[in-house]
Amino acid sequence: MSAAPQDPPPELRVCALLREAVGWDRLVVVVARDVDTRAALRGSDPVLEGYCDLQQTLLQGPSLDAFTWGAPVLVDDLHARLPWPLLSSATPPDLPVRSVAVLPLLVPAGAPTDRPGATDGPGPPGAPGPALGVLTAGRDRVDPFTQAQVSVLTHLAAVVSALLVHRAATGELVAVDVAPNDDLAVAAGMLAEHLGTTAGEAKSRMRAHAFTSGRTLNGLARAVLDGEVAVGDVAHPR
């Protein structure tokens, strides 16, 4: 599958084919190794990507649960009371997204699960194994995803997973479609050097700073690289 560089990646082009049938306003595909080693595919919706960043910052939310448990997670209304208290309190009141369906991207591309995850919390233990990311579809109105729609999304996630692993093997995926944003890693490296510590410890400091300053982890990283926030201020908050 060849495409001009400005075209969306093939995964998002496949998703677009089902947009009308399922009905979503926004979609993001995140490839992840762990909670802090992750990247959204180029062309993903920036608002949903920001909501994923917020979950990464707070270490809780539907995306993290879907990734960890390997099961779909549905949220009927992001502005309602949620089982993730920090996320609930930190969700911006003007976030336009209301209903979301988060599907794990599993390897091997799994068959549709018999438990469509119609819960607002983590799935039961024994869920399928390692995930390589999540696919999140969002609607800008309170309109919960139905079981049939989740079933279609589950198939779509399987196709997206297959495409991702195929393109990862050629190196194209990381080189072209998830590479541009390494802000968090760079800022963590700077802070690690400043503090004489590890990148993991640096990310913990950044997470704390981001939480207290009302930013996301990636937002703070960008601010550091743009010179808006000094590395020293993150290292030694006043």
Added chain:
Amino acid sequence: MDVEDRGTRASSRVQDRGRPSSADGGAADGLEGLARDLADLARALQSAASPQEVLDRAVTTAVALVPGAEAAGISLVRARRTVTSAAATSPSARRLDELQTELGEGPCLDAVFTHRSTRVDELARETRRWPALAARAGEVGLPSMLCLQLFVDGDNLGALNLLGGEPAAFDDTSEQVGLLVATHAAVAVADARQLAHTHLGLAHRDVIGQAKGILMERHRLSADQAFALLSTLSQDLNRKLHEVAADLAATGELPQRPQPRPRSEHRSEHREHRPQDREQR
């Protein structure tokens, strides 16, 4: 990598050698048991966290499920020449791979490339197919073999090798069950490798980013300058960029370039290698 030392499961199964695929007897029950075992295997392989864990689980389960199997190993063959053990439940399986590499012959170097399964009733008697290997069969310690193809990629191969403690330890049932196990293992190994590929790509990007950040903070460089410095060092050292970055991120130190030797050292070394020069002069 040995599985034998990591738990008791593999060794306890050795006592079940030669048993039918289900311990509870009758044909229908046996089939049900096998189906259940294979489903368990598929789940276990899919939930493994790394390619190595997939391989380890596959060999352990193969010994447990395949009638007659006492030991198992997964062999990777490169360029039809080098046979390496990717996982093994016993030293016998690993020794078989070493011998095949050393002698340049054996089932993994020919038969398994063209046949999905190859049964060897007694390795010491294979004097026509693999004479050198047959002569040293005693070093393997287990006389019979069942070799199952996992994948073939040009001159590269992956094989699941099962070893039996008695001559002709494997029968048709062993072969059928073995092929089912190998099919599950092949799919799981391929998937695990692909997943590792995806994760590695992200990890490399992350560690290169960290290294850039360290250099930017340490030397007041721009992101582009830091990347250029890493790239130059990678070329000078003939090492991959992510390896150089990982060293820096882990130790805080840039890997050192090889130091150029002084000219006098070059000259004296040159003379030492050509003593006839002095005699001629």
